[in-house]
Amino acid sequence: MSGTPVSIQDLTKNQAMVFGALSTAEGPLSAYAILDRLRDQGFRAPPQVYRALEKLVEVGLVHRLESLNAFVACSHPACSGQATHGHEMIAFIICESCAKVTEINDSALADQLTHLARVQDFALRKTTVELRGLCRACSA
Template sequence: MTLSLQGVHEHAAHDDSPPDEKLSLPLNARLVLEALVEADEPCKAYNLLERLRDKGVSAPMTVYRALDRLTELGHIRRIESLNAYIALPAELHDQPVAFRICRRCHRTEIIPLDRSTLRRLDKSGILDGEAYIEVYHDCCLC
């Protein structure tokens, strides 16, 4: 079965969350989100911890709590196969997405899933529970 993945968005290095939505985040969550946006690539929790040490974040649990909160709010997603996180543009916070990941450099594209794809996945039972779609390829830069 081939999936129709339309509307490919290359992940951009900007956060277009509404300003008051970002301000309502706890400080550590805001710092983690900013670090993910600046990185513009999937980051592991310990990489984020290293990036944030100079801003006063020194405990792994602080980063993990912020990641959990940001995931819960839809600001970020976990890329299961990389055990890493990526920031999402605001328009995709509540949308089902797939990830297209370069197997060499891990450059990641965020792909919103269209309604027909979601209907087919739902009919096949794939959407029962949590489903993650991660597609690996060799990008043109590698």
């Protein structure tokens, strides 16, 4: 199991650069947006980005927003994918005007989702919860 990184230290060069790009960004970035930001630093083709993203998502440092086909750095303070691990079960609140994304880890919600799956004998592997609309600032 030496190939199981848990924190930023264990990232490869490309993974670190992609994570850096996402951390620096204000909001979510598409894979191609990441690619563009890293061209100066030697990135040339999509697979470089996608490979890094795959690992970062697996480890929990980055989340994929399905409804946006985009990615965000985990907002946990110094996140390293720990926390409520087992299943992530994070909800995202996404403003369609300013693109700001809020990450929410609500245990009541997690319980409900777990329950819904359990009732059907469904072996939950991954959950996607994304709430879209307008944030307070933008709906004012």
